Amino acid sequence: MPELPEVEALRDFLTAHAVGRRVERALPVAISVLKTYDPPLDALAGRTVTAVGRYGKFLDLDADGLHLVVHLARAGWLRWYDTLPAAPPRPGRGPLALRVALSGGAGFDLTEAGTRKGLAAHLVHDPALVPGVARLGPDPLGDDFGRDRLAALLSGERRQIKGALRDQSLIAGIGNAYSDEILHVARMSPFKPVGQLTDEEVTTLYEAVRTTLADAVERSRGLAAGSLKAEKKSGMRVHGRTGEPCPVCGDVVREVSFADSSLQYCATCQTGGKILADRRTSKFLK
Known part of the structure; x- marks a missing residue:
């Protein structure tokens, strides 16, 4: 399971590679991955990634104030592409759960191995609206954690x-x-x-x-x-x-x-x- 250090490293990576890019589209591939419906996932299209944050094990992609908050669960991961595959993702039993296409041809997939599916994506106006984020204790690497x-x-x-x-x-x-x-x-x-x-x-x-x-x-x-x-x-x-x-x-x-x-x-x-x-x-x- 990705824990604080890995999610922090993903935050750094996406900050360097995704911030400043426009979201072209976001496509859910696994039915179970998206935990919210309002706003709809296609509301991300046309927005620019302005920041990437982390809350515990949650990763937060901020696109002009709309937040895609992801928990990778036990077997989830993020796969980055400098150039996304040309073929559209196909729903099925494979590991692919969600694809985000960015300007310049780049983007990333959220994937999850195994049969137990726990990877969760929330699209919200405020990360605190995600129940898992709202209940988090303090960050052990925070300045206020003495x-x-x-x-x-x-x-x-x-x-x-x-x-x-x-x-x-x-x-x-x-x-x-x-x-x-x-x-x-x-x-x-x-x-x-x-x-x-x-x-x-x-x-x-x-x-x-x-x-x-x-x-x-x-x-x-x-x-x-x-x-x-x-x-x-x-x-x-x-x-x-x-x-x-x-x-x-x-x-x-x-x-x-x-x-x-x-x-x-x-x-x-x-x-x-x-x-x-x-x-x-x-x-x-x-």
């Missing part, structure tokens, strides 16, 4: 830290992958209850959030849209690296699986050597 802000957000939380970091209404933009990375940097168990964090651990967690996300954004800066997925994977320390050596201590990276996702961690770095039993078994160690 250590005390994080402490206040975590105050009273009864969840485990992994779940809290992934809650978009608490903190915007962190998903499964970067929560694994943040907790590895902070040397914390993903199952540690938030209520047991000391003041020192809150400071450590805050620094891990900021540095992990900022480093990922910096690694992605200037890359073409098509290269961002590979960069994300290559930059991971533990996420998606089950069975490989931890880059810090050399212990094997382990996994805990859930119904529709998994997490990765290093027992030596994060749990004092305790191995968290896979949740596919009857119980697990905290």
